[in-house]
Amino acid sequence: MRLIIVGGGEVGHALARALSPDHDVFVIDHNPAVGDRFASLDVEFLPGSGTSLSVLRKAGVERSQLFVACTGQDEVNVVACALANQIGSPETICLVSREDFLGADGGSALLREHFGIDRVLWPEAQLAADIVRIIEAPGAIDAEEFLDGRVRLLEYRLEERSPLCAGPLATMHLPRGALVVAVKRGDQYMIPRGSSRLLPGDKVFLMGHPEPMRMIQSRLVTGRPARDRQSVTIVGGGDVGLRIAQQLDRSPDIDLRVIESNSARGEMLAATLSRALVLNGDGTDLELLEAEEIGRSDVLVSVIDNDERNLFASLIGRQLGVRKIITRVSKAGSLRLFERVGVDVPLSARGAAVASIVYGVKGGRSRLLAVLEEGQAEILELAVPAGFVSTPLMDLQAPPDSIVGAIRRGDEVIVPHGDDRIEGGDTLIVFTTAASADQVRDFFGPPAD
Amino acid sequence: MRLAVIVHLLGGIIRIYAVTFAAPILVAAWYGEWRDAYGFLGAGLLTLVIGVVAVRASPGIPDDFRRAEGMAVVSAAWLVVAVLSAIPFVWTGLGPIDALFESMSGLTTTGSTTLVDFSLYGKAFFFWRGLIMWVGGLGVIALFVAVLPRQAIAGRELFFAEAPGPTDEKLTPQLRQTAMALWKLYVGLSAAQVAALLVTGMPLYDAVCNTFATLAAGGFSPHAQSIMGYKNPAAEWVITVFMFLAGANFALQYRVLRGEPGALFCDEEFRAYSGIVVVSSALVAFYLWQAQMPVLAAIRHGAFQVVSILTTTGFASVDFELWSDQPKMVLLALMFIGGCAGSASGGPKVVRHLLVARFTILELARTLHPRAVLPVKLGGRVVPDAVMRAVVVFMLFYLLVFAVCTTIVALLGADLVTAITATIVTLGNTGPGFSRVGPMANFAHLHPLSKIVLTLAMWVGRLELLTVLALLQPGLWRKARWR
Numbered sequence: 001m002r003l004i005i006v007g008g009g010e011v012g013h014a015l016a017r018a019l020s021p022d023h024d025v026f027v028i029d030h031n032p033a034v035g036d037r038f039a040s041l042d043v044e045f046l047p048g049s050g051t052s053l054s055v056l057r058k059a060g061v062e063r064s065q066l067f068v069a070c071t072g073q074d075e076v077n078v079v080a081c082a083l084a085n086q087i088g089s090p091e092t093i094c095l096v097s098r099e100d101f102l103g104a105d106g107g108s109a110l111l112r113e114h115f116g117i118d119r120v121l122w123p124e125a126q127l128a129a130d131i132v133r134i135i136e137a138p139g140a141i142d143a144e145e146f147l148d149g150r151v152r153l154l155e156y157r158l159e160e161r162s163p164l165c166a167g168p169l170a171t172m173h174l175p176r177g178a179l180v181v182a183v184k185r186g187d188q189y190m191i192p193r194g195s196s197r198l199l200p201g202d203k204v205f206l207m208g209h210p211e212p213m214r215m216i217q218s219r220l221v222t223g224r225p226a227r228d229r230q231s232v233t234i235v236g237g238g239d240v241g242l243r244i245a246q247q248l249d250r251s252p253d254i255d256l257r258v259i260e261s262n263s264a265r266g267e268m269l270a271a272t273l274s275r276a277l278v279l280n281g282d283g284t285d286l287e288l289l290e291a292e293e294i295g296r297s298d299v300l301v302s303v304i305d306n307d308e309r310n311l312f313a314s315l316i317g318r319q320l321g322v323r324k325i326i327t328r329v330s331k332a333g334s335l336r337l338f339e340r341v342g343v344d345v346p347l348s349a350r351g352a353a354v355a356s357i358v359y360g361v362k363g364g365r366s367r368l369l370a371v372l373e374e375g376q377a378e379i380l381e382l383a384v385p386a387g388f389v390s391t392p393l394m395d396l397q398a399p400p401d402s403i404v405g406a407i408r409r410g411d412e413v414i415v416p417h418g419d420d421r422i423e424g425g426d427t428l429i430v431f432t433t434a435a436s437a438d439q440v441r442d443f444f445g446p447p448a449d
Numbered sequence: 450m451r452l453a454v455i456v457h458l459l460g461g462i463i464r465i466y467a468v469t470f471a472a473p474i475l476v477a478a479w480y481g482e483w484r485d486a487y488g489f490l491g492a493g494l495l496t497l498v499i500g501v502v503a504v505r506a507s508p509g510i511p512d513d514f515r516r517a518e519g520m521a522v523v524s525a526a527w528l529v530v531a532v533l534s535a536i537p538f539v540w541t542g543l544g545p546i547d548a549l550f551e552s553m554s555g556l557t558t559t560g561s562t563t564l565v566d567f568s569l570y571g572k573a574f575f576f577w578r579g580l581i582m583w584v585g586g587l588g589v590i591a592l593f594v595a596v597l598p599r600q601a602i603a604g605r606e607l608f609f610a611e612a613p614g615p616t617d618e619k620l621t622p623q624l625r626q627t628a629m630a631l632w633k634l635y636v637g638l639s640a641a642q643v644a645a646l647l648v649t650g651m652p653l654y655d656a657v658c659n660t661f662a663t664l665a666a667g668g669f670s671p672h673a674q675s676i677m678g679y680k681n682p683a684a685e686w687v688i689t690v691f692m693f694l695a696g697a698n699f700a701l702q703y704r705v706l707r708g709e710p711g712a713l714f715c716d717e718e719f720r721a722y723s724g725i726v727v728v729s730s731a732l733v734a735f736y737l738w739q740a741q742m743p744v745l746a747a748i749r750h751g752a753f754q755v756v757s758i759l760t761t762t763g764f765a766s767v768d769f770e771l772w773s774d775q776p777k778m779v780l781l782a783l784m785f786i787g788g789c790a791g792s793a794s795g796g797p798k799v800v801r802h803l804l805v806a807r808f809t810i811l812e813l814a815r816t817l818h819p820r821a822v823l824p825v826k827l828g829g830r831v832v833p834d835a836v837m838r839a840v841v842v843f844m845l846f847y848l849l850v851f852a853v854c855t856t857i858v859a860l861l862g863a864d865l866v867t868a869i870t871a872t873i874v875t876l877g878n879t880g881p882g883f884s885r886v887g888p889m890a891n892f893a894h895l896h897p898l899s900k901i902v903l904t905l906a907m908w909v910g911r912l913e914l915l916t917v918l919a920l921l922q923p924g925l926w927r928k929a930r931w932r
Contacts, residue, residue: 263822270822271831278822288820 460503560668560880586665696788763880795878
């Protein structure tokens, strides 16, 4: 398959690395110096503009199947995709970083109709939505929603006092409609059984209907009653920070502070937000953080557009005693480092975008819903073929390290037990480790088309 | 500052204003008050001649009309029109100072009177007193702008100098249409009130005169005992409702009538205004009920008096001078507030109090969070620093002018309560105060100099201080020339 990537930045590089072994990859960037980074990869680098017809022709747009525009400039991405669509008919994916192109309702429909862009990805908005979900699930280090919010996934680190560590899982009496799908102990994943015991320090993944998940959240995991008020500090009022703040600003149970160093931007934030306290200063200014008692925040979100400063702000927050620290990481490679030095939830906007594009190329009858733990685990949506013979879940010869977390049958969503059956036409939400992902994907055979 | 420009515009305004003299002539003729009719005729002709001569003697309006000239025109227009309107009062026997006081009180919709014996004057006299109030309620300049489309640029400067509220509410892109829309609403509300008052059994003449005074938030009644004299509870409720409307933003009411039902209730100022009315009415009614007034009467008089004072109308449904100090204290506090911006009411206006209160609270918060960005917001929008500064300066000037005038009036022999309330009710264009300037008393007994000071206070207060005070800067006049 011939793939063209416009923009040789972080996203372009990660894509090229993931896809070059199996596909013909062309990378276009206006800066020739960028070519050096691609020298070690088996790709063709073309210096030039992604909006230049001659460069696009040179890359063979008319014969390409996939066209990804991921430069730092939204306008360039949109125009490049539109041009590619005029010359050939590749599937076009356009990355945007600002609200302009998607702001109004149906913005992506507009882009599809008039510019022929098949998919618009907005990593920053995705990141902001992820962070908001995690904040709204106090105690959790990750939170995801599937099937329009009818199924939730939460990830917790078990504390010393957690009631879940008291005995075998079977004796825990989890609320109906909730399931412990996986446990991560150290670097090892396991799918727990009724006889399994959980230990403090384990990371547990729970899946289920929203209501029972809420009960678990407060009672079982932390061993503390849920607090009704949360205080949240956001360091960095850029695009991501503003989006998070806007969503949290609506909730009356959250005391919100935003620290922004640019005073004009600070005024704009204060004008836009109605309840949040906007502080004009540097998120790494210890004096300011101490004066404002940032250490007493429940959550610190550091979303400056600079990894080093984010890390610094996060470490200061940790030192001051913030309970949970969520940090934006631009370089996907730094995620583990961030976690090791004490950031609870390091998140990479572009990492998720790259994963979803790569997954789309691999295709199949499945869809990638979420990437967990820096890509070590995945949540997949799997379509069961119509002719599949109804089988109880426990009799299914499922790949190792994978578990069905939810079944959608028509309008119904089931959080299954071993005796629940899988029938033709069902949609499965599956938790799997990355190692088993390929097996899971091909479990029901190759795609129908 | 080009005097020719000022004189020219002034002439134009006066020329149009001359037309209003026709109405009292007709009324006087209808009631057979021929002597008064000649007075109005003479004053009207004099006004017309002055206007025409002023326009002829000065060149037309240049394109580069200046802000200072606008303020000068507006300030001078109100002063000159007040003087011309006082001529019929002098003709009927009032002393010149009292006549000017009465005329300024009417035009600025204050409602303070120097009349001692109402029986000395005819129907046309009281009609004229009400009519100038009604015109002054929406504004001399608003009339001018609505009628004359020609001075497009000048009109803008004048219009906003006359009603310089902190928020410029414009209904249409064209100023003239905005002025017309406001006049239509004003006339429509007036017609509705006259009809409602007729239904309650008030005679036509009284209904018209009281309506003039109600919608202008003025307070001149043709009855010596104000609304109390009619002993008509239904009419009191009708007037309460229309006073409330006169104190609310006209532009927002217009938008409600044009199919935006939320325009009023979404407005923060209107909500605060309504809140003040409800709470104060309940408070006053409670004290009246404690003082042995029947419940329904207490509620009626409580609501009437609170709305009357807050909107700076100044009608009395009861002689509140006889009340105990608690409800009077509530009324005194209301005298310092006023109605909404963009209404016929006077005073500092609810919105300015709202902004200053928010500003103060945010400054308190700043002591805890010295680095916080804390903009003052109104209706979800940030109030620009320049506007906020103007509001604070206005409030400080208001207190300063109040203190200076009170001191002068007190030094000239008035007792303390009289001096304080006489000043605040004239500066805020309210009308009656307490003690010797109470609702059933008058201002005639004050020292002549006090009356002049209070006349100026009404003038300055109606134009919201800064328009007039800005003209006191010497630098402005040093460069004054004819053209």
